Amino acid sequence: MTGSQLAGSPAAESRFGMTELDDLPEDLRERIGAIAAKSGFVPNIFRALGHRPAELRAFLDYHDALMDPPDPPARDDADAGPGGLSKAERELVVVATSAANHCLYCIVAHGAILRIRSKDSQLADRVAANPWQAELTDRSRAIVDLALALTRAPEIFGDSDIVKARDAGLTDDEIWDVGAITALFAASNRLAHLTALQPNPEFYLMGRTPRA
Amino acid sequence: MTGSQLAGSPAAESRFGMTELDDLPEDLRERIGAIAAKSGFVPNIFRALGHRPAELRAFLDYHDALMDPPDPPARDDADAGPGGLSKAERELVVVATSAANHCLYCIVAHGAILRIRSKDSQLADRVAANPWQAELTDRSRAIVDLALALTRAPEIFGDSDIVKARDAGLTDDEIWDVGAITALFAASNRLAHLTALQPNPEFYLMGRTPRA
Amino acid sequence: MTGSQLAGSPAAESRFGMTELDDLPEDLRERIGAIAAKSGFVPNIFRALGHRPAELRAFLDYHDALMDPPDPPARDDADAGPGGLSKAERELVVVATSAANHCLYCIVAHGAILRIRSKDSQLADRVAANPWQAELTDRSRAIVDLALALTRAPEIFGDSDIVKARDAGLTDDEIWDVGAITALFAASNRLAHLTALQPNPEFYLMGRTPRA
């Protein structure tokens, strides 16, 4: 947490306390430990959900099924070939829907991942500032528009949104990916709002410089 | 599906097709088969998610962790004792948040379950019509208000919402239950909107009459 | 009123008291008595407005002029032939506009009448849950879209809404019917909100089963 004169003294990282890695059941300790080993720190979301292992386990399973699909498209990131969304595109959906929901944790954490996956140091900030009008390729715009249509006013989501996505070349499998990721982060954003979850400091700078 | 002169000929139950029970992996077939055996039909949500078994499995795990907690409070429904929300209260959260999101499937399906769990044949219709003003006990109103605060404008959810919930007597564990269920159905509602999911006909009448 | 553990002990049927049939002026007593004789109970709206007979009389006159026109179309319900909206279509307008306004009394009471007039036991619940996306015939959808356009943001109602209705085959007389019924229930919904009017218990189940 920061401690500037404007932001004040450090507040809690989460409204309902954090669970340390060592206090998790073994399967979760190993699974999250592997993530921590790779990124150098334990992302705060796991510590915030840790006091409810069954919920955290289901959350991780759901997350991995959508964000780390077992059979990833055998192609470069951001390629629009058959096989579903690229990993960068999946993060683009997360940043866009989290921006529309003004979710601090998800914007900062997944903004960092989007910078890395897209190899673009500005894209995440641009989508976070204004997902509706950020300049994107036609395919990326169709993906983001579909996510936004489902994010804030799902009651008017309808056939015309599906038709627009198909007209932009998205397959039904890709439409499902966009919709399901948007749905998962509708939940994830709200868990972060519920807990007033703060991003780990490392996320803010990650992917901004060639070696950061 | 209905076929009246106003509603027209039957449309699809889901925008992206349905998976039958026999085509699911064995663990899901058994798990959903048990639900079908109990209720007499396979709720459409399972068939709509079935073509992505990993997502369906995570969804079921998440759902069960929150809606069927392993150690249920040893008390009557709607009792406000220690141990978290009663099962009826959990369904109340679902109907309220689904009403605010205008999610047909969740309103009708969980409205039916709320009628059964609350032993109140009108409550679900009243909450579905207007969750903000439906007449409730103070405790139920606090639960619903907390869910609604997180549903439509999560960006302004803050300490004052937590304080109001605590002032109404909710424990932090119960606040988490309300928030986590609201988050899960933020996702679930959007999956239903994505797929234009139709409720099974049986749900409409369930719990409305002593023996229905 | 219900008395479940979640909904609490019975509250008032109306915020400002109810007037019994016997205390109404003779013309209103006869007129509402005839309705009560037919349906088996006095709909609460009449008792809630009864302390202001001149307002109740004008309300009834307006209601009958639009919902029970003196020269009804000589055709089956829900038929789209010349002569204006069918009675089922008129109730469809009421349920859609009341759903958009979240008016408990009108959704439940007119939902019951819509079930009876449309001979469709699910339509009212589907329109009440989500009037914007409920599956309907093209004609019914055009009727509901016109009503919704005038309900929540009348300041942007304009020529394009009229053109869409005409393109869907509605005559100017039918467009007037939809608009005027929407206007009347903009008033009626607000009277119910003003008085926190509760539906008669009978409405909840009416028209749901072959003989209910």
Added chain:
Amino acid sequence: MTGSQLAGSPAAESRFGMTELDDLPEDLRERIGAIAAKSGFVPNIFRALGHRPAELRAFLDYHDALMDPPDPPARDDADAGPGGLSKAERELVVVATSAANHCLYCIVAHGAILRIRSKDSQLADRVAANPWQAELTDRSRAIVDLALALTRAPEIFGDSDIVKARDAGLTDDEIWDVGAITALFAASNRLAHLTALQPNPEFYLMGRTPRA
């Protein structure tokens, strides 16, 4: 209608045609004729509704019951004594709710009447520009706030709105007046939006100068 270079050539006074006084049934011809004799012209609303005499008759009855109550309070305008709202206060409700609904006809026509009834040449323009913040006496502010609460988001109208009105000294009879007038003009505004009704030119200047 105007014909300036910005506004273009005169458009229709109403989207669905106008009925002249001579073509109305005798009772309506006499009743509206009396109004025309007094004001010097036939207000366009009557001509726009004239092709449906039963609806016009009910509208007039409802209007008169609320805006011209048979036993008016025996006191000066704007006096807060027993007997309900003064006639100026009733017009204040109309202008406030019509402003929130951006209804051209009702703002201009009832703005003129409010100028006359309140003997204040600026009040109507100030309430029309911004009903939420126009400077008013505490009583007038309570009246307008109650009307606004019911106008745009009736689904969240509740006990707290009633309490605020009572705390400001409004009797339940006066609260009913405010609510019922707001409801009537929720309908009236929408009839004007439906018909794209234009105010008579005379209304624009009426009551602005000592002798106008």
Added chain:
Amino acid sequence: MTGSQLAGSPAAESRFGMTELDDLPEDLRERIGAIAAKSGFVPNIFRALGHRPAELRAFLDYHDALMDPPDPPARDDADAGPGGLSKAERELVVVATSAANHCLYCIVAHGAILRIRSKDSQLADRVAANPWQAELTDRSRAIVDLALALTRAPEIFGDSDIVKARDAGLTDDEIWDVGAITALFAASNRLAHLTALQPNPEFYLMGRTPRA
């Protein structure tokens, strides 16, 4: 300020006090003095901003650059010829954006100027009541629609708004004029809201009668 029984005793003209002409720096005293000499009074906005001369000076410079361009189009008001917006069209933008922002001072003051510049005594009241649907020439409507698109939801302003304006015949220079005036009055409206600024009484009647 008015003092009717509904509006109460006169309130302050501005929330933070007013600066008189004689207390301004010499350049501002001369500049505003010239305006006062022409219109017969000192518009309240200048007195409300006067305690911060540098801000007032920049505001006046910005205002004059857009509302009184140094090389005005050599043509009649409201003419759509080359050279940018006419002065009447510029005032039309101001009244439309101020109406959407419900800014009392700007609606009344610039409504008066629009009446004079357009030689149309009704146009300002019509645009103020409902800028989205007021009847206008196609060119005026395109101007107003562009202004409105930028006024309330600037985050979704995009290429399609520009295309619509160009399709209606607006040049890029005219589009800039509309956008820049809308931007300036986004600021001006908020200064008036900040200070609860009251219009000078003279503005209410100006331009309404041939000699007023």
Added chain:
Amino acid sequence: MTGSQLAGSPAAESRFGMTELDDLPEDLRERIGAIAAKSGFVPNIFRALGHRPAELRAFLDYHDALMDPPDPPARDDADAGPGGLSKAERELVVVATSAANHCLYCIVAHGAILRIRSKDSQLADRVAANPWQAELTDRSRAIVDLALALTRAPEIFGDSDIVKARDAGLTDDEIWDVGAITALFAASNRLAHLTALQPNPEFYLMGRTPRA
């Protein structure tokens, strides 16, 4: 501009073209040249406004009067002493209001300046993600809440907003600063939306690392 596979090939920096420093009138060339010399590049906003020198000059004057006041408070940044807002606090207002308006240019450019002025590398990202709930000192929160109240729904800005600011210890001079800066950036944001203005690449990283 970026050129990743998701963001596509570089688009224009501004919708209506850019004016180079050498093509500006001498006073503006010198003035903006001094800014460029200090920061190492010409901020794009000046090049986007450059084709209208009078507007750019007034914009700069207004900006400097509020963001670089001639007599700055002789105290450390973020100090709440007499003399108005600190420079860091002024930038906080800009980032908060630009975040609420989703203005890419202002969020990125003034986010960079806020990082430098506040010596806090995370604050700008946190306020940009969610200005309503970002954790701040009580004084900073009061400043941001006042700005937000005036940003999106100025029509309901009123005495209660002023009272809350005063209760938090803001002087009337500071309230004016907050309100006037919010007003200026209501304009500035819309100029950026009008021109689809892109931030200079340098802004994205500025102030994020000790020496960046």
